[in-house]
Amino acid sequence: MRALVVGGTGMLGSDVVAELERRGHEVFAPPREELDLTRPDLMAHIPGETWGRFDWCFNCAAYTAVDKAEEDRDEAIRLNLLGPGYLASACSLGGVKLLHVSTDFVFDGDKSEPYEEDDPTHPLGVYGETKREGEREALAGNMNTLVVRTSWLYGPNGKSFPRTMIQAWLAGKNLRVVADQRGSPTYTGDLARTLLDLAEANPMPGIYHASGPEESTWYELAVKAITTYRSVHLRAEDLPEIEPIATEDWPTPTKRPMYSVLSNNKLTSLGIRPMRGLDEALEEFCRRLRLD
Numbered sequence: 001m002r003a004l005v006v007g008g009t010g011m012l013g014s015d016v017v018a019e020l021e022r023r024g025h026e027v028f029a030p031p032r033e034e035l036d037l038t039r040p041d042l043m044a045h046i047p048g049e050t051w052g053r054f055d056w057c058f059n060c061a062a063y064t065a066v067d068k069a070e071e072d073r074d075e076a077i078r079l080n081l082l083g084p085g086y087l088a089s090a091c092s093l094g095g096v097k098l099l100h101v102s103t104d105f106v107f108d109g110d111k112s113e114p115y116e117e118d119d120p121t122h123p124l125g126v127y128g129e130t131k132r133e134g135e136r137e138a139l140a141g142n143m144n145t146l147v148v149r150t151s152w153l154y155g156p157n158g159k160s161f162p163r164t165m166i167q168a169w170l171a172g173k174n175l176r177v178v179a180d181q182r183g184s185p186t187y188t189g190d191l192a193r194t195l196l197d198l199a200e201a202n203p204m205p206g207i208y209h210a211s212g213p214e215e216s217t218w219y220e221l222a223v224k225a226i227t228t229y230r231s232v233h234l235r236a237e238d239l240p241e242i243e244p245i246a247t248e249d250w251p252t253p254t255k256r257p258m259y260s261v262l263s264n265n266k267l268t269s270l271g272i273r274p275m276r277g278l279d280e281a282l283e284e285f286c287r288r289l290r291l292d
């Protein structure tokens with residue numbers, strides 16, 4: 001396939017570019033200056049002659065600063081809501097299929113079993129709200145859109161919770177970590193493979209969930225990430241004492257869903273192979289992680 005990747009410099013986007021290349025696909029990942037999601041004029045290249053014809057567009061770009069979005073609502077709307085709309089229309093004009101990445105934060109976390117694709121959405125903050133509206137724009141603007149919701153991403157090429165925890169431990173900090181929110185940690189290397197498997201399977205347009213196969217709390221994830229990094233890199237530092245705390249003891253500008261595990265049943269029913277377990281994925285993440 002010939003693929004366009006938007007947000008190819010990001011944590012997920014860089015692994016999507018690498019996976020496309022690994023599978024021998026032709027990839028074009030223009031920098032933001034050439035394809036800015038907030039600039040509809042630049043999208044004119046997508047159906048046009050300049051860049052040639054694409055089969056698929058992978059949108060990995062987003063406004064991802066969850067707390068900052070509360071005070072930066074306009075920019076979050078531009079990037080997460082309007083941008084996917086412009087992109088979907090441009091893709092539609094060019095006959096390009098769109099895979100748009102979304103988030104578990106479209107849900108409020110009131111459930112206690114994994115969220116299915118058709119469960120009602122009810123975001124708790126600006127980030128989730130703009131991402132939900134962006135899903136709608138992406139689906140409405142191009143009849144060949146797959147919206148793929150994922151959760152709790154970590155990868156070597158960006159800021160993530162496991163990286164922050166490992167860095168804090170190496171800096172000798174005391175750690176207090178929320179132990180009553182549950183989600184599915186998802187490694188970007190594995191998600192990139194799943195996104196490509198999905199695009200290559202060419203399923204019906206619509207919403208899909210794709211996340212790591214195991215549930216965890218932030219506390220459990222912190223312990224596992226640090227333990228794995230220590231053993232992979234043969235570090236001599238003692239394991240830290242990590243204090244498990246409640247959500248109310250770690251106030252943030254945006255409320256997070258208490259439970260946002262995504263069900264992967266729809267993917268499995270298509271024959272898409274599940275992602276690796278948390279231990280194996282964290283090991284690869286730690287091997288690839290470069291801390292400077």
Ligand SMILES: NC(=O)c1ccc[n+]([C@@H]2O[C@H](COP(=O)([O-])OP(=O)(O)OC[C@H]3O[C@@H](n4cnc5c(N)ncnc54)[C@H](OP(=O)(O)O)[C@@H]3O)[C@@H](O)[C@H]2O)c1
Nearest residue numbers: 007009010011012032036037061062064103150151152153
């Ligand atoms: N991170 C998570 O835990 C998480 C969880 C669930 C879902 N998701 C979703 O997964 C997707 C990828 O997230 P991520 O964490 O990999 O994102 P990220 O690392 O923050 O990367 C964002 C990307 O968007 C690009 N970008 C920013 N503004 C842009 C603009 N105006 N026009 C074009 N590109 C622009 C950035 O380019 P520059 O390099 O130029 O800044 C960067 O490549 C997003 O849709 C996000 O909502 C993330």
